[in-house]
Amino acid sequence: MEQAALADDRPREAAGHARGVLGPVAEAAADLLATADFTLVKRCEDETCVLWFSDQTKSHHRRWCSPALCGNRHKVAAYRKRRRAEGA
Ligand SMILES: [Zn+2]
Numbered sequence: 001m002e003q004a005a006l007a008d009d010r011p012r013e014a015a016g017h018a019r020g021v022l023g024p025v026a027e028a029a030a031d032l033l034a035t036a037d038f039t040l041v042k043r044c045e046d047e048t049c050v051l052w053f054s055d056q057t058k059s060h061h062r063r064w065c066s067p068a069l070c071g072n073r074h075k076v077a078a079y080r081k082r083r084r085a086e087g088a
Contacts, residue, residue: 036054040054040055040056040060041053041054041055042054042055042062042063044063044064044065044070045063045064045070045074046064046065046070046073046074049064049065049070051065051070052065053065
């Protein structure tokens with residue numbers, strides 16, 4: 001009986017500790033979720049990319065997770081396509 005009580009106490013203790021540590025973090029996350037503008041959260045337009053980003057640009061026309069990575073990849077692909085179409 002003593003052993004059962006001990007085993008039963010451990011998870012409760014761990015959960016209490018986790019709550020104490022995660023409390024402020026959870027509060028901040030909840031605050032962010034409550035105030036964040038999800039209309040600005042977009043998925044990168046690159047088909048092979050799985051990243052999402054928050055569009056903080058003024059025009060809100062951002063298309064890529066990173067202009068240097070996916071944006072540039074798209075630019076190069078568009079250039080190659082154009083060159084092919086021109087028969088070069
Ligand atoms: Zn991307």
